[in-house]
Amino acid sequence: MKKFKTELLIIGAGPSGLGAAIYAARAALDFFVVEKFIAGGQIVVTEFIENYPGFKDDVSGFDLMQSIIEHCKKFNINIHESQSIESMEILRSGRKSKCKFVCRGQDIEVVAGSIIIATGASPRRLYVEGENEFIGNGISFCATCDGALYRDKEVMVIGGGDTAIQEAMFLVKFASKVYIVHRRDELRAVKSLQAKAFAQPKIEFLFDSVVDRFTGGNKLEEVTIKNVKTNEKTVKKIDGVFEYVGIKPNSDFLKGFLKMDEWGFIITDEKMSTSVSGIFAAGDVRVTPLRQVITAVSDGAVAATFADKYLDDLD
Numbered sequence: 625m626k627k628f629k630t631e632l633l634i635i636g637a638g639p640s641g642l643g644a645a646i647y648a649a650r651a652a653l654d655f656f657v658v659e660k661f662i663a664g665g666q667i668v669v670t671e672f673i674e675n676y677p678g679f680k681d682d683v684s685g686f687d688l689m690q691s692i693i694e695h696c697k698k699f700n701i702n703i704h705e706s707q708s709i710e711s712m713e714i715l716r717s718g719r720k721s722k723c724k725f726v727c728r729g730q731d732i733e734v735v736a737g738s739i740i741i742a743t744g745a746s747p748r749r750l751y752v753e754g755e756n757e758f759i760g761n762g763i764s765f766c767a768t769c770d771g772a773l774y775r776d777k778e779v780m781v782i783g784g785g786d787t788a789i790q791e792a793m794f795l796v797k798f799a800s801k802v803y804i805v806h807r808r809d810e811l812r813a814v815k816s817l818q819a820k821a822f823a824q825p826k827i828e829f830l831f832d833s834v835v836d837r838f839t840g841g842n843k844l845e846e847v848t849i850k851n852v853k854t855n856e857k858t859v860k861k862i863d864g865v866f867e868y869v870g871i872k873p874n875s876d877f878l879k880g881f882l883k884m885d886e887w888g889f890i891i892t893d894e895k896m897s898t899s900v901s902g903i904f905a906a907g908d909v910r911v912t913p914l915r916q917v918i919t920a921v922s923d924g925a926v927a928a929t930f931a932d933k934y935l936d937d938l939d
C-alpha cells in the first residue's frame with residue numbers, strides 16, 4: 625500500500641482534472657493527480673472535435689488531450705496512473721483547520737486537506753433484452769475503437785444527441801450503411817452536425833423508435849426496433865450497434881458522502897464546492913447544463929482556484 629500526504633488531491637485526469645492541475649500548479653499548491661486508467665479521459669477516443677477554441681481544423685480527442693498533458697508536464701505535474709480511488713472519509717472533524725480527508729484505493733491511501741473530484745462519466749446503457757450478451761460481440765460504445773471492424777457492413781447508432789451524430793459521421797468512413805435510431809421525431813444534436821448527417825447518403829434515420837431486443841447466435845445478428853407511436857416492431861439484420869444514449873457519473877464510490885441528484889451527479893455551487901466543505905467537483909461528474917471539454921476544463925480551473933482559497937483560509 626502506497627501512502628501519501630498532500631495539500632490537494634485531484635481524482636481523475638480527464639479535461640477537468642488536468643484543467644484543475646494546471647491552475648493548482650500555478651498556485652504553487654502541493655498536489656498530485658490520481659487516474660484510474662491513463663491520463664486523457666473519455667474524449668481520447670473521439671476522432672474529431674470541432675468545438676474546442678483554438679483548434680480551427682478538426683483535432684482528435686487524443687491529440688487535444690496530448691497537448692494538455694504536455695502542458696501539465698511543463699509544470700512537472702505528477703499523475704499517478706492505474707490507481708483508482710474507491711472510498712473517501714473525513715479523517716478528523718471538529719475545527720475546520722483540523723479537517724482532513726482520507727481517500728483509499730486498492731493499493732493507495734492519500735490524506736489530503738482538500739479534494740477535487742474530476743472522475744467524469746461513463747456511457748449509459750439501454751438495459752434491454754440481449755444487451756449483456758452482445759456487449760463486445762456486436763454492441764460497442766466506441767466508434768473510434770471498433771468502427772474499422774465494420775468495413776462494408778451495416779451498423780446502427782442508437783441516440784440523437786451530439787455524440788451519436790458525431791460518431792455516426794465517423795462510422796460512414798467504414799460502414800456501407802448507418803442507421804440512426806432515435807426515440808424522438810427530431811434530433812437533439814446541434815444544427816451543424818444535423819446538416820452534415822442529413823446530407824450523408826449512407827445514413828438512414830429511424831425516428832420515434834427504440835431498441836426492443838438484441839438477438840443472435842455467437843454474435844449479434846438482429847435488432848428488434850419498436851416504433852413508440854404505433855408500437856409496431858421491425859426486425860433488422862445488423863452487423864454492429866453503437867450505443868450513445870447518455871452518460872452516468874462516476875460517483876458511486878461517493879454515494880452517501882456528498883449530495884447528489886437522483887442520477888448521481890454531484891451538486892456543487894458556482895465555486896465547484898460540494899456539500900462537504902473542502903471537497904470540490906468539476907466536469908461531467910457534477911450537475912451542470914453542458915458537458916463538454918470546454919466546460920470541464922473551465923470547471924477544473926474554478927475548482928482549483930477555490931480549493932487554493934479554502935486551503936489558504938485554513939492557515
Ligand SMILES: Cc1cc2nc3c(=O)[nH]c(=O)nc-3n(C[C@H](O)[C@H](O)[C@H](O)COP(=O)(O)OP(=O)(O)OC[C@H]3O[C@@H](n4cnc5c(N)ncnc54)[C@H](O)[C@@H]3O)c2cc1C
Nearest residue numbers: 636638639640660665666709743744745907908915916917
Ligand atoms: C464519444 C464522445 C464524443 C465527444 N465529443 C465531444 C466534442 O466533440 N466536444 C466536446 O467538447 N466534448 C465532447 N465529448 C464530451 C467530453 O468528452 C466530456 O465532456 C469531457 O471528457 C469531460 O471531462 P471530465 O474530465 O469531466 O471527465 P472524463 O473525460 O470522463 O475524465 C474523467 C477521468 O477520471 C478517471 N476516473 C474515473 N473514476 C475514477 C476514480 N475512482 N479514481 C481515479 N480516476 C477515476 C477516468 O478514468 C477518466 O480518465 C464527447 C464525449 C464522448 C464520449
